[in-house]
Structure formats: C-alpha cells, structure tokens
Amino acid sequence: MPLITLPYISVQPDWDQVVRDVSTNTTPSEQFWVSCYETGKQSVHAKVAVEKSSSPSKPQLKGIEGVEVKPINSISFSLSCPSYSLKDILIVGPKHKLSPFQGKELGCINVSPNGDLYAASSGKDISIGKLNNEQAVRTLEGHLDDVTVVQFFPSNQAVLLSGASDFQVKIWSVLDGSNPVTLKGHTSAITDLDIVGRGKNVLSSSRDGTVRLWHCGTGTTIAVLGDYGTIVNKISVVALPAKYMSVVVEGTDEKESETADKLVLVGLSDGTVRGIHLGTKEELFSTLPKDSAITAIAFDDNTSTLCTGDLHGVVEVFSLSDTSKPLVHWKRNDHSVTALTTRLNENGDRVLCVSNADGSVYQTNSFELVLKQGSVALEVEYTGNELEPVRSMVILPSTETIGFNRIVCGVRDGSINIY
Structure with missing residues (x-):
C-alpha cells in the first residue's frame, strides 16, 4: 500500500475577523491570504477578496489568483483549487476562542463528561474553568514540575486525574481543589493517563518505559504492564474486541474493577503499538517497529x-x-x-x-x-x-x-x- 500524500491548505489565521470587519461595516472591503501545499507540487498562493453583499451578515467572497471560494457563514467557507484537484474543501474558523492563561504557554487540556468544564495546564498549575464563557473556577496547585496530561473521570466531572514531569499522578477534587490521593512509583515523567470503566482503577504511562495499573482507593500499584526499555508516549483503554473475548482471565487482583473486558493500546518510541489484555496483563499483538x-x-x-x-x-x-x-x-x-x-x-x-x-x-x-x-x-x-x-x-x-x-x-x- 503506497504512502498517500494529502494536500495542506493554510489560511490567514484571522480570516474570520476580516469577514466580521466587512459584515459590521468596519471596512467596506478587505482581503485575506490562502495557500495550498502538497509535497512534490508547486504551491499555490492566492487571496480572497471580501466585499459587502445584499445580505449584511454574509459578505461576498471571491477567490483571486488560483482558488475559488463560496461563503457559508461568518466562520466557514468552501474552497476549491483546480491546480490540486481540490473541490469544495470546508474551511472552518473557531466558533469560540478562550485564552485562560493570558499569554502563558498551555501544556494540555481535557473537558468534563458533560462538556461544561475544561481543565488546562500551564507549567505546574491546572486551571479549571467554564468552557462556555472562560469563567475561572479554581486553580489546582501541587505538582512539582510541568503537568503533561489531565483527564476528568468519566462518571464524575468533579474529579480530575493529572500526571506531570515530577513522576507523580494526582487525583483532585474539582469542587474544593483538594488532592486526596497521589500515586507514586514511576521513575520518570508521566506521558499519558487513562481511566478504567467508572474509575476505581486508572492507568499511567511514563518515559521510564512502563505502564502502571493503579487502585485509586489505596493509591497502590496493582500491576506494571510491560517494561519496554523505550519511552511509552501514549496509552488508551478500549473495549476488548470480540476476537479476544474467548481469552480466559484468572487470578484477578481483588483491587481490580472492570479490567476483564478491556484492551490497553500502548504507543512506543520504537514505532510500535502494543495491545495488552488488561485482565490477563498479556500482550495480544504488536505492530511492526x-x-x-x-x-x-x-x-x-x-x-x-x-x-x-x-x-x-x-x-x-x-x-x-x-x-x-x-x-x-x-x-x-x-x-x-x-x-x-x-x-x-x-x-x-x-x-x-x-x-x-x-x-x-x-x-x-x-x-x-x-x-x-x-x-x-x-x-x-x-x-x-x-x-x-x-x-x-x-x-x-x-x-x-x-x-x-x-x-x-x-x-x-x-x-x-x-x-
């Protein structure tokens, strides 16, 4: 199977503001740039003219120098580029944009199960806020180094899991900002987290090459899954596919919950993805390195x-x-x-x-x-x-x-x- 090359369309980042300026009569007409790229082809650099139309809320858009465009609304339009055989590619700008850190660098984000709250990190701190209006709820402080990953528990938006470069995983109460449980055992930075079922058990991965299964109630390690000798970059817990349902699970630790029917996907720095049966702790498959x-x-x-x-x-x-x-x-x-x-x-x-x-x-x-x-x-x-x-x-x-x-x-x- 040959490697497919997809084109890349780059648009002036504030193009939607240009459209709003014309629609609100801030300016009678304006332009923004757009470029099309594809490896092995000459790039196309064009402009889109924005002018008033009979519908004030929907200005007229016209492609110049190699592109064709059709307005859809204030945050989207379709673009065609005959040179690249691109037809009606949808271009979308943000519906909302939040800036909770006032210019500080963002590390990671997650959103609560009902879509109401966000958790975002900047350095060692985690900010909790309202997704619909940027209203800050509180800041969670306690990690000793940069926070690398945050995740709300799926059954409760009031509980958050976080991992950081300080080798620690923390469980937080979003309601009062307390940190009742800290999970310690990794010997290098935390790279990813996932939650098993309703959250009695969680998983963490690290630059130390391991994945750990934890019991939240006692803060103890139930099992170490793999010791790969290379960085574990990503993990994901998914339902066990039907083809593996016949695998017999025996001798499960009493602190485990909802692990028997789960598969853990592990992405490594050696270019492989390993599939581990969470119930048996055995590796079921691996992609080639x-x-x-x-x-x-x-x-x-x-x-x-x-x-x-x-x-x-x-x-x-x-x-x-x-x-x-x-x-x-x-x-x-x-x-x-x-x-x-x-x-x-x-x-x-x-x-x-x-x-x-x-x-x-x-x-x-x-x-x-x-x-x-x-x-x-x-x-x-x-x-x-x-x-x-x-x-x-x-x-x-x-x-x-x-x-x-x-x-x-x-x-x-x-x-x-x-x-």
Whole structure:
C-alpha cells in the first residue's frame, strides 16, 4: 500500500475577523491570504477578496489568483483549487476562542463528561474553568514540575486525574481543589493517563518505559504492564474486541474493577503499538517497529480499527485482524502528529480528525469510505492556530440540539479553540 500524500491548505489565521470587519461595516472591503501545499507540487498562493453583499451578515467572497471560494457563514467557507484537484474543501474558523492563561504557554487540556468544564495546564498549575464563557473556577496547585496530561473521570466531572514531569499522578477534587490521593512509583515523567470503566482503577504511562495499573482507593500499584526499555508516549483503554473475548482471565487482583473486558493500546518510541489484555496483563499483538516514534493513537470501536500518528507526520490505519501492515497510510508534511480522534460530523458520518505540531488541524472524509476504498481525502481544514503546535484535541459529546461532535483544541500559545 503506497504512502498517500494529502494536500495542506493554510489560511490567514484571522480570516474570520476580516469577514466580521466587512459584515459590521468596519471596512467596506478587505482581503485575506490562502495557500495550498502538497509535497512534490508547486504551491499555490492566492487571496480572497471580501466585499459587502445584499445580505449584511454574509459578505461576498471571491477567490483571486488560483482558488475559488463560496461563503457559508461568518466562520466557514468552501474552497476549491483546480491546480490540486481540490473541490469544495470546508474551511472552518473557531466558533469560540478562550485564552485562560493570558499569554502563558498551555501544556494540555481535557473537558468534563458533560462538556461544561475544561481543565488546562500551564507549567505546574491546572486551571479549571467554564468552557462556555472562560469563567475561572479554581486553580489546582501541587505538582512539582510541568503537568503533561489531565483527564476528568468519566462518571464524575468533579474529579480530575493529572500526571506531570515530577513522576507523580494526582487525583483532585474539582469542587474544593483538594488532592486526596497521589500515586507514586514511576521513575520518570508521566506521558499519558487513562481511566478504567467508572474509575476505581486508572492507568499511567511514563518515559521510564512502563505502564502502571493503579487502585485509586489505596493509591497502590496493582500491576506494571510491560517494561519496554523505550519511552511509552501514549496509552488508551478500549473495549476488548470480540476476537479476544474467548481469552480466559484468572487470578484477578481483588483491587481490580472492570479490567476483564478491556484492551490497553500502548504507543512506543520504537514505532510500535502494543495491545495488552488488561485482565490477563498479556500482550495480544504488536505492530511492526519503525524509525519514527508513535505520538498519537485512536481506536474506532465500530470497525475495530487502530489509528496511529508518528513523529514524522505519518498516519496509519490498521485492522486488528492483521496488524502486520496498515490498510491505508498517509502524511501531509514532516510535522509530528499530536492527536487523533474520531467524531461524528454534521452528516452523521464518522470521520478522523488529525492535529499536527505545525498548528494544522484537519478532517478526513468518511472513515467508512477510507477503509472501503483504501484511500483518504481531505474534507475539512480547521484554522486559527497561527503555526502554534496543537497540544491536545478533545471531542465534545453530542446533544439533543447539536447532533454532532464539536472539537476543542488546546494550543501551545495558551488559546483553547472550540470548533
């Protein structure tokens, strides 16, 4: 399967402000730039003219010098570039933008299960705030070094898990800011966290090459999963696929809860992803090693497919029935993949969202089509990150009024963009 090269559309980060300036009569007309890139092709650098129209809330957009555009609303338009055979790619700006750290660097973010609160780190501190209005709730202080990962417990937005470069994992009460439990045992920085079921057990990974299963109530280690001799960058707990359900689980520790039917995906710096049965603690599969560290992983329950992103920008999709080679793989440039996640789009299709260290965030076409055709296409380009690395990407739950998943991106410059 050849490596597919996807195009990259770069748009002036404040293009949506340009549109608002014209729609509010701040200026009668204005322009913003747009560029299209693809490895091996000559780049296209163009402009979009924004002028008043008969509908004040929807100014006229006109592509200049190689692109065609159609306005949709104040934060989105479609773009076509004949030179790249790109047709009606959706360009989307942030619906809301929060700046809780006033210029300080952002480390990571997470969002509460109901989409109400965010937790974001800057240095050693964690800020808790309202996602809809940036109202600060409180600051959690206690880590001795930079916080690298935060995660709300799935059953309770009032409890937060955090890991840091001080080798520690902490459990916090969001209600009063207390830290009743600190989990100690790793010998290097924490790289990732995940929560098992309702949260009696949690998992942590570290630069020390291990994954630890913890009992939250006693703060003790139940098991050390693997000792890989290389950095564990990412972990993810998913439901055990049907093909592994026949594995017999015996001798489970009494402090374990909901581990028998879980699979742990482990992304390593040697370029492999390992699948570990959380009940038996045994490794079930491994992808082949490569010379680029795994930096992002995602799992699609509907199709039992594993998605990986690496340090050199390559995204690969594997079927768990055969992890020896990807079903499809692609890249846009050499910038590291920082996050992967699937979401439901406005048409009800499951799609894959990818963020990179160059600040780009994009969305593929229907994941079902990607698997069926063994190919991939660019569908949406999310803008507004000004070349700053996207540190975290979170999918908000759908609601009765919004039947699709919004995206929340935490950017190094301290901004939180909601699409």
